[in-house]
Amino acid sequence: MTSAMFDALNQLSEEKGIDKEVLLEALEAALISAYKKNFKSASNVRVELDEETGRMAVYSRKTVVEEVEDPQLEISLDEAKAINPNYNLEDIIEVEVTPKNFGRIAAQAAKQVVTQRVREAERGVIFAEFIDREEDVMTGIIQRKDSRFVYVNLGKIEAKLAESEQMPNEEYNIHDRIKVYVTKVENTSKGPQIYISRSHPGLLKRLFEMEVPEIFDGTVEIKSVAREAGDRSKISVYAQDPEVDPVGSCVGQKGARVQAIVNELKGEKIDIVEWSEDPKVYVSNALSPSKVIDVIVNEEEKATTVIVPDYQLSLAIGKRGQNARLAAKLTGWKIDIKSETEAREEGLLKDQEEGFDETDDDLFE
Structure with a gap:
């Protein structure tokens, strides 16, 4: 020696x-x-x-x-x-x-x-x-890929992006720099294994935290996220201070903040809605951009029946039921959507003489 x-x-x-x-x-x-x-x-x-x-x-x-x-x-x-x-x-x-x-x-x-x-x-x-980076966003460089994984260099280690965690509308090219969400860190016999995602709802949440100062400092709170990666997402936000507009804070001036996130997610559409403890208001907001006439709440079954104008029915349901599906996932409430005509036929909607008129469809907008 x-x-x-x-x-x-x-x-x-x-x-x-x-x-x-x-x-x-x-x-x-x-x-x-x-x-x-x-x-x-x-x-x-x-x-x-x-x-x-x-x-x-x-x-x-x-x-x-x-x-x-x-x-x-x-x-x-x-x-x-x-x-x-x-x-x-x-x-x-x-x-x-x-x-x-x-x-x-x-x-x-x-x-x-x-x-x-x-x-x-x-x-x-x-x-x-x-291990401290679980549920966090990191930036890496794509090193290689095979039939099962895209391998992303995170500095000291290569992380695995499984096919199920990839965005369907996204191409992964060698040397591309991408942001990924760390879903799990394991210490195996072969060394640490880092699993990452581009489709996880947590990625959308973290991107908003990074882009919106009011979320980062706690002025605006993200209540829930529902995501169909690469296509469309919904996120509900809340501000305890009535002087703060939570949706406007996330959108940013001329839409700059949300657009930066849309660009990062390769054009994924994002609906930002205001959270409310009142399920009628919350469910109605969650079905944005469609207008809502009324929301009937069944507290026991945590289910709602939502009545929309006839011409808004397809918009409320969305393509292949996506808008309604995301709204239900976002709010945690079952949502059954009915047109105004159908609701009247079933006796779910009172007529105009008892207080409803055509301007009421803006009530929950």
């Missing part, structure tokens, strides 16, 4: 961000293994590393006993007192047994073990760094 080895460990510690003590422990374990293997010893040994002198020493450790059963691990009390009269039963005696050529043999034998421990320590550092 030479001072050069300690210099190398110090450099490795700085470059990899690994605690030097971890490296020294790994090296000690490797040297003990090398000693036992190369010198066919089953003794209980300890390796001492002196960083100042660059010296390495191997000590055999034996327990003082009355009657020796294993000479490699035990020493008699008489023999111990011959070495030092102060030794008593159960004391541990250490005797240096460093072989002359041990340095060369140990270096060769320890290399693989030390490399493995360094790799494990590196993995631990990476895992500790990324």
Whole structure:
């Protein structure tokens, strides 16, 4: 063992961000293994590393006993007192047994073990760094792709973007820079595994937090997100301060804030609606951009019947039922949409004489 080895460990510690003590422990374990293997010893040994002198020493450790059963691990009390009269039963005696050529043999034998421990320590550092990034947005560069995954370089590690987490309207080209949502970080036998998504609703939420200062500082709160990635999303927002317009804050001047998010999501349409504790108002808002005449609430079944003007029925339901589906997901309420004519036929809507007129369809707009 030479001072050069300690210099190398110090450099490795700085470059990899690994605690030097971890490296020294790994090296000690490797040297003990090398000693036992190369010198066919089953003794209980300890390796001492002196960083100042660059010296390495191997000590055999034996327990003082009355009657020796294993000479490699035990020493008699008489023999111990011959070495030092102060030794008593159960004391541990250490005797240096460093072989002359041990340095060369140990270096060769320890290399693989030390490399493995360094790799494990590196993995631990990476895992500790990324476990705090779960449910967060990171920017990476696409490195490669195969039939199952797109591999995105996040700096110290390559993350996996599964096909099920990709946006259907998006192409993933090598060297493209993209924002991804970290869904899960696992510490496996092969090292840390980072799973990411472009379709998760959390990505939309985090993008709004990054783009809208009022959300970041808590003035505006995101209550719920419903998303069909690459096509359309709905997000409900709320501000406790009546002077703050939560929807306007998210839209931004001339739509700049929401447009930045739409661009990041490759044209995905985003409806921003105001949250309300009143299910009538909330469900009505969630069905935007359609107009609503009335909302009938069934609290027990957490279901609503929504009445819309005849000409708004297709808009309220949306293409392939998307608008209604997203609204239900956003609010957590079942939504059954009926046209004004159908509602009147079923007796669900009172006529104009009892208070309804044509301007009421703006009531929940």
